[in-house]
Amino acid sequence: xxxxxxxxxxxxxxxxxxxxxxxxxxxxxxxxxxxxxxxxxxxxxxxxxxxxxxxxxxxxxxxxxxxxxxxxxxxxxxxxxxxxxxxxxxxxxxxxxxxxxxxxxxxxxxxxx
Amino acid sequence: xxxxxxxxxxxxxxxxxxxxxxxxxxxxxxxxxxxxxxxxxxxxxxxxxxxxxxxxxxxxxxxxxxxxxxxxxxxxxxxxxxxxxxxxxxxxxxxxxxxxxxxxxxxxxxxxxxxxxxxx
Numbered sequence: 089x090x091x092x093x094x095x096x097x098x099x100x101x102x103x104x105x106x107x108x109x110x111x112x113x114x115x116x117x118x119x120x121x122x123x124x125x126x127x128x129x130x131x132x133x134x135x136x137x138x139x140x141x142x143x144x145x146x147x148x149x150x151x152x153x154x155x156x157x158x159x160x161x162x163x164x165x166x167x168x169x170x171x172x173x174x175x176x177x178x179x180x181x182x183x184x185x186x187x188x189x190x191x192x193x194x195x196x197x198x199x200x201x
Numbered sequence: 202x203x204x205x206x207x208x209x210x211x212x213x214x215x216x217x218x219x220x221x222x223x224x225x226x227x228x229x230x231x232x233x234x235x236x237x238x239x240x241x242x243x244x245x246x247x248x249x250x251x252x253x254x255x256x257x258x259x260x261x262x263x264x265x266x267x268x269x270x271x272x273x274x275x276x277x278x279x280x281x282x283x284x285x286x287x288x289x290x291x292x293x294x295x296x297x298x299x300x301x302x303x304x305x306x307x308x309x310x311x312x313x314x315x316x317x318x319x320x321x
Contacts, residue, residue, distance in 0.1 A: 124306075126306045128306070128307035128308070130308075136314075137299050137301075137311035137312070137313065137314055138248070138308070138311065140307050140308065140309045143305045143306065143307040143309075144305065144306065144307075147305075149309065181248060183248075183307070183308075185303070185306040185307065188250075188253070188263050189250045189263075189265050189266075190238070190250040191250065192247060192248040192249075192250075194247055195247065195248075
């Protein structure tokens with residue numbers, strides 16, 4: 089199984105500042121056949137299912153604010169939340185779909201400082 | 202717009218079978234571009250993929266190794282839904298269960314989630 093490791097486990101950021109979350113996969117999730125990274129970022133708030141923010145490492149899902157961005161390739165990925173808003177308080181997960189079983193990171197909790 | 206409605210019991214006794222159903226609207230369970238999955242979430246295990254089914258001229262099934270001897274996922278084309286049956290449950294199967302639809306190698310559509318407790 090591909091192991092997904094996120095860092096940090098939690099972070100506190102002031103309103104309007106930048107939050108950066110890292111995700112490392114135990115093997116590459118880059119698919120040469122279609123030149124895509126099979127890496128998705130989710131946001132989960134209490135009592136709700138996860139919501140897609142970024143798919144294929146850097147493509148923003150429709151309706152997601154542009155302060156959310158994704159980058160990286162191969163085994164190392166980053167989710168950046170610029171200009172953090174109060175509504176961004178949540179747990180964030182990365183997930184790979186390169187190989188079954190689909191696997192998730194352990195989650196990063198973002199709070200307001 | 203795809204919507205998934207999850208139904209099933211919130212309490213199951215140990216050694217019994219957990220049965221959940223995910224009803225689909227806005228799409229077809231037989232779609233040749235979709236995959237239908239089950240995921241569960243618990244404090245100890247985090248988000249855990251359980252399995253999937255999809256149709257590409259025939260039905261395919263994949264299961265997580267941790268549950269494959271106990272798990273069956275069944276599509277029901279007559280009702281446009283798919284189901285999960287997890288046999289011989291133990292308290293370790295207590296989790297929040299989700300169904301979902303895969304698109305672009307991610308899961309943009311989720312059922313609302315159902316908390317299942319295994320207890321006598």
